Amino acid sequence: MLGVGGVIWLIVICAMIYAARSPHGEPGEDGLLQVSDATHHAMERVVVGAGIVTVVVLLAFLSYDFAVGEALAQHPNRALTIDLVGHQWWWEATYEDPDPSKRVTTANEIHIPVGQPVQFKLRSADVIHSFWVPTLNGKRDLIPGYVSSQWFTADTAGTYRGQCAEFCGLEHAKMALYIIAEPPARFAAWLAAASTDPKPPTDPTLRYGQQVFMSANCAVCHTIGGTQAMATVGPNLTHLKSRRTIAAGTLANNAANLTGWIVDPQAIKPGTLMPKSTLQPAELQALIAYLETLK
Amino acid sequence: MSPAYDGHLPAELTLTDAAIAEDAAALELVWRDAPGFWGWLTTVDHKSIGKRYIITAFLMFIAGGIEAAMMRTQLARPENGFLGPDLYNQIFTTHGTTMMFLFAVPMMNAMGLYFVPLMVGARNVAFPRLNAFGYWCYLVGVVFLYVSLFVNMGPNTGWTAYVPLSGPQYSPGHRVDVWAQLVTFTEIAALAAAVNIIVTTFKMRAPGMSLNRIPLFVWAQLVVSFMIVFAMPAVATGSTIMLAADRAVDTQWFNPAEGGDALLWQHVFWFFGHPEVYIIFLPALGMVTPIVETFSRRRVFGYTALVLANISTAFFAFGLWVHHMFATPIPELGQSMFTAASMLIAIPTGVQIFCWIVTMWSGRPRLTTAMLFVLGFIFTFVIGGITGVMLASVSFDQQAHDTFFVVAHFHYVLLGGAVTPLMGAFYFWFPKVTGRLLDETLGKWHFWLFVIGVNLTFFPMHILGLDGMPRRVYTYLAPTGWGSLNLVASIGALVIATSIVIFIVNVALSYRGGELAGADPWHSSGLEWATPSPAPSYNFLHTRIVGSRHPLWEPTADAPVLVGLSMQRREVLLTSTFDARPDSRNHHPDPSIWPLYVALCMGVTFIGSIFSPYFILGGIGLAFVGLFGWAWQSSHAAGHELIAPPDAAEVA
Numbered sequence: 028m029l030g031v032g033g034v035i036w037l038i039v040i041c042a043m044i045y046a047a048r049s050p051h052g053e054p055g056e057d058g059l060l061q062v063s064d065a066t067h068h069a070m071e072r073v074v075v076g077a078g079i080v081t082v083v084v085l086l087a088f089l090s091y092d093f094a095v096g097e098a099l100a101q102h103p104n105r106a107l108t109i110d111l112v113g114h115q116w117w118w119e120a121t122y123e124d125p126d127p128s129k130r131v132t133t134a135n136e137i138h139i140p141v142g143q144p145v146q147f148k149l150r151s152a153d154v155i156h157s158f159w160v161p162t163l164n165g166k167r168d169l170i171p172g173y174v175s176s177q178w179f180t181a182d183t184a185g186t187y188r189g190q191c192a193e194f195c196g197l198e199h200a201k202m203a204l205y206i207i208a209e210p211p212a213r214f215a216a217w218l219a220a221a222s223t224d225p226k227p228p229t230d231p232t233l234r235y236g237q238q239v240f241m242s243a244n245c246a247v248c249h250t251i252g253g254t255q256a257m258a259t260v261g262p263n264l265t266h267l268k269s270r271r272t273i274a275a276g277t278l279a280n281n282a283a284n285l286t287g288w289i290v291d292p293q294a295i296k297p298g299t300l301m302p303k304s305t306l307q308p309a310e311l312q313a314l315i316a317y318l319e320t321l322k
Numbered sequence: 323m324s325p326a327y328d329g330h331l332p333a334e335l336t337l338t339d340a341a342i343a344e345d346a347a348a349l350e351l352v353w354r355d356a357p358g359f360w361g362w363l364t365t366v367d368h369k370s371i372g373k374r375y376i377i378t379a380f381l382m383f384i385a386g387g388i389e390a391a392m393m394r395t396q397l398a399r400p401e402n403g404f405l406g407p408d409l410y411n412q413i414f415t416t417h418g419t420t421m422m423f424l425f426a427v428p429m430m431n432a433m434g435l436y437f438v439p440l441m442v443g444a445r446n447v448a449f450p451r452l453n454a455f456g457y458w459c460y461l462v463g464v465v466f467l468y469v470s471l472f473v474n475m476g477p478n479t480g481w482t483a484y485v486p487l488s489g490p491q492y493s494p495g496h497r498v499d500v501w502a503q504l505v506t507f508t509e510i511a512a513l514a515a516a517v518n519i520i521v522t523t524f525k526m527r528a529p530g531m532s533l534n535r536i537p538l539f540v541w542a543q544l545v546v547s548f549m550i551v552f553a554m555p556a557v558a559t560g561s562t563i564m565l566a567a568d569r570a571v572d573t574q575w576f577n578p579a580e581g582g583d584a585l586l587w588q589h590v591f592w593f594f595g596h597p598e599v600y601i602i603f604l605p606a607l608g609m610v611t612p613i614v615e616t617f618s619r620r621r622v623f624g625y626t627a628l629v630l631a632n633i634s635t636a637f638f639a640f641g642l643w644v645h646h647m648f649a650t651p652i653p654e655l656g657q658s659m660f661t662a663a664s665m666l667i668a669i670p671t672g673v674q675i676f677c678w679i680v681t682m683w684s685g686r687p688r689l690t691t692a693m694l695f696v697l698g699f700i701f702t703f704v705i706g707g708i709t710g711v712m713l714a715s716v717s718f719d720q721q722a723h724d725t726f727f728v729v730a731h732f733h734y735v736l737l738g739g740a741v742t743p744l745m746g747a748f749y750f751w752f753p754k755v756t757g758r759l760l761d762e763t764l765g766k767w768h769f770w771l772f773v774i775g776v777n778l779t780f781f782p783m784h785i786l787g788l789d790g791m792p793r794r795v796y797t798y799l800a801p802t803g804w805g806s807l808n809l810v811a812s813i814g815a816l817v818i819a820t821s822i823v824i825f826i827v828n829v830a831l832s833y834r835g836g837e838l839a840g841a842d843p844w845h846s847s848g849l850e851w852a853t854p855s856p857a858p859s860y861n862f863l864h865t866r867i868v869g870s871r872h873p874l875w876e877p878t879a880d881a882p883v884l885v886g887l888s889m890q891r892r893e894v895l896l897t898s899t900f901d902a903r904p905d906s907r908n909h910h911p912d913p914s915i916w917p918l919y920v921a922l923c924m925g926v927t928f929i930g931s932i933f934s935p936y937f938i939l940g941g942i943g944l945a946f947v948g949l950f951g952w953a954w955q956s957s958h959a960a961g962h963e964l965i966a967p968p969d970a971a972e973v974a
Binding site: 028029032035036039040042043044045046047049061062066067070073074077078081082085088089091092093095096099100115153154155157159161164165166167168170171172173175176188189190191192193194195196197198199200201276277297298 | 406407408411479480484486487492578579582583584585620621623624627649650651654657658661662665666668669672673675676677679680681682683684687689693697700701704705708709711712714715716717718719720721723724725788789790792793794795796797798799802
């Protein structure tokens with residue numbers, strides 16, 4: 028399509044330059060204003076011919092587009108289904124399973140098996156977002172009041188970056204996600220690990236860190252499986268350390284970035300719904316130490 | 323009157339020089355504005371209003387350009403700190419809103435309001451007070467938006483203001499209200515201009531200028547005016563009524579939790595929004611034809627085809643809006659209808675370009691600056707047209723939608739397809755407006771820098787978009803690798819800015835010291851060149867009787883003119899819609915302050931409605947008083963005199 032378009036452009040521009048520079052123009056029967064009959068017929072032939080070519084090219088494009096559209100519209104019968112919910116400004120993904128205890132909820136990083144179709148059920152918790160991983164799929168909007176669907180198959184293992192495509196407010200620019208396509212066996216292992224809750228901490232520092240989490244407002248918004256923190260306003264942190272990035276693809280997930288993010292998220296992502304913390308240094312250290320264990 | 327139809331006038335009716343001077347003095351006395359500032363406020367002359375419309379709209383182009391430059395500075399490198407997200411979102415929203423609602427549409431209307439009466443041989447537009455009212459409403463909107471921006475109340479949800487982001491829950495405060503009511507002022511102004519252009523074109527043409535003889539610029543303005551009449555009510559319903567009411571009085575049109583529908587906004591908005599693009603684009607195409615004709619010294623090839631292309635584009639333009647919504651859950655079959663319609667519209671546009679190219683080929687084009695801009699328009703616009711056909715495809719669009727590819731596409735179409743011909747039109751008609759020619763050397767610098775700048779800025783954006791860069795982002799992370807192409811685009815923006823500065827310098831210098839133009843510097847064919855430059859307050863001493871599509875190129879020895887209109891009072895000739903036969907003589911309204919007063923009342927109504935619905939009652943009440951004054955003045959001297967139709971034998 029790009030190639031055909033480029034060729035058409037080149038032909039039109041060459042014709043234009045030729046027309047503007049050619050010495051063809053000559054006085055007709057009626058001074059300069061009237062062209063001769065022969066010239067007029069030539070002009071007619073050119074315009075009609077070019078018009079016909081336009082119609083033919085457009086019809087070819089149209090048929091091609093319908094063929095591609097039909098192919099894309101074929102749905103697989105069975106697919107792994109992931110509920111994807113857009114939030115200002117992060118992604119919540121839940122792996123569907125008939126057994127509610129086996130449902131896995133994660134954020135901003137979605138593991139999928141290579142070579143198997145994956146279906147996404149798309150919803151929004153607030154405003155319109157758009158799910159787009161350029162290498163894997165076309166866009167599909169997440170619209171409040173609608174559940175839309177999209178599916179694709181990743182043919183090659185790898186990490187694919189995507190980003191919200193529909194303007195969704197202040198931090199639309201920092202609402203990325205990663206699709207991690209891995210061989211089915213590794214995916215199954217990841218899913219199994221993700222559906223088990225982390226063991227309660229025994230180390231006193233870590234236990235203190237967990238206490239800080241529960242008492243310092245973290246638990247008002249976040250969930251950690253197996254604890255009393257079960258809120259769903261912010262991302263599920265049960266396996267926080269299994270992710271590569273934090274803040275929806277904005278920072279690499281390491282202790283230093285995590286500390287900076289917790290201390291002042293507004294400096295990194297102005298407007299994010301996560302507030303600044305007022306933790307004392309000791310509390311913060313313990314909290315980070317605890318979060319670092321959520322593998 | 324009737325002998326005039328065959329284009330010949332009896333010899334005894336030839337005018338002497340003394341009679342001409344006497345008539346001119348009498349007409350000037352009747353048609354001139356009141357002196358001083360009062361005259362400036364009360365004028366109903368389409369040229370005064372058109373000129374200030376053009377200047378205001380151009381200032382808005384500069385304002386929108388400054389916003390664009392700010393955005394390009396912010397995006398020049400990854401994670402730049404020049405603009406934070408809050409300010410960036412206000413700036414990109416104001417840029418889009420300014421360019422669409424305060425520059426492009428008003429500018430195209432203004433060109434029509436200035437030139438349509440001159441091109442059809444009329445003394446003024448049909449509804450001169452409505453014309454003044456439209457401009458004042460527009461000016462209220464301009465001041466409103468920019469005051470809001472400077473008091474940190476600039477709208478920040480994009481020029482498309484998608485709900486629910488723009489709804490009361492996610493955009494508290496008054497920023498989106500500013501956007502919703504700003505659009506109202508543009509709607510009023512555009513509708514006033516459209517009605518004026520339609521009636522002026524249908525009823526005030528020079529005798530003999532039948533519909534198949536009107537200039538293509540006037541055709542484009544006429545077609546676009548009808549589009550405005552059908553498109554603007556959609557956005558008026560959407561923004562002024564539904565969105566504003568959702569925000570002000572808790573209606574739930576767009577709230578899914580209460581049975582509303584978030585997608586409804588997109589339908590309503592794009593049912594206006596897509597025709598809007600053609601409302602901007604078609605007048606620009608109308609400007610291309612006279613430039614091509616004049617500098618190729620040829621009648622344009624395919625007049626009928628060009629007219630039909632205009633009309634069919636206008637029809638199709640209303641059947642494309644869903645191609646802005648291919649990523650929403652609309653059934654595939656429905657989407658494919660809009661794909662087909664979107665591709666279809668390329669045909670009339672293509673035919674127009676083919677017609678101009680063969681016209682140039684048949685002549686020997688003089689490459690003046692105006693003509694160069696036409697070539698630059700074809701060069702740039704065709705790229706935008708081709709990417710438009712690509713975007714019509716659902717599967718392609720689902721990749722490119724909402725990315726910088728789309729940003730590139732619509733800037734190629736709007737800057738390349740509308741602003742480039744507009745620049746050419748400035749060079750072409752500047753002498754008619756000011757009496758002096760623009761400088762050609764500076765003009766060529768302006769042209770080359772502008773076309774290079776546009777391509778340098780926007781071509782890389784195609785690649786960025788296909789590489790995954792979404793639009794409307796205030797920054798991007800370094801690992802994305804989008805830095806270098808963004809830097810190129812930012813440099814391109816600098817080149818465009820330089821070209822605009824050269825243009826402004828050119829206008830400033832030429833306005834004072836440019837070469838004197840005379841009535842017809844280009845030896846062009848339209849009626850607007852049959853009167854001195856700048857045109858006197860009454861436009862034409864005696865309007866020519868038109869016998870062909872190119873009245874000034876007619877090889878006639880005697881040029882018959884229209885006589886018999888009153889010299890003692892404002893009187894205009896109305897002609898029949900199809901054949902432009904003289905129909906009646908009408909008294910024409912005098913200058914009036916009431917349009918300004920009513921426009922200010924509209925300002926109170928709509929700006930006040932943001933803060934309290936009671937302002938609507940108060941503002942409309944005040945406006946009502948003004949409407950009495952408006953109607954009272956114009957009716958005290960009203961007259962309407964039918965002209966007996968020529969009998970059948972004479973017409974035949």
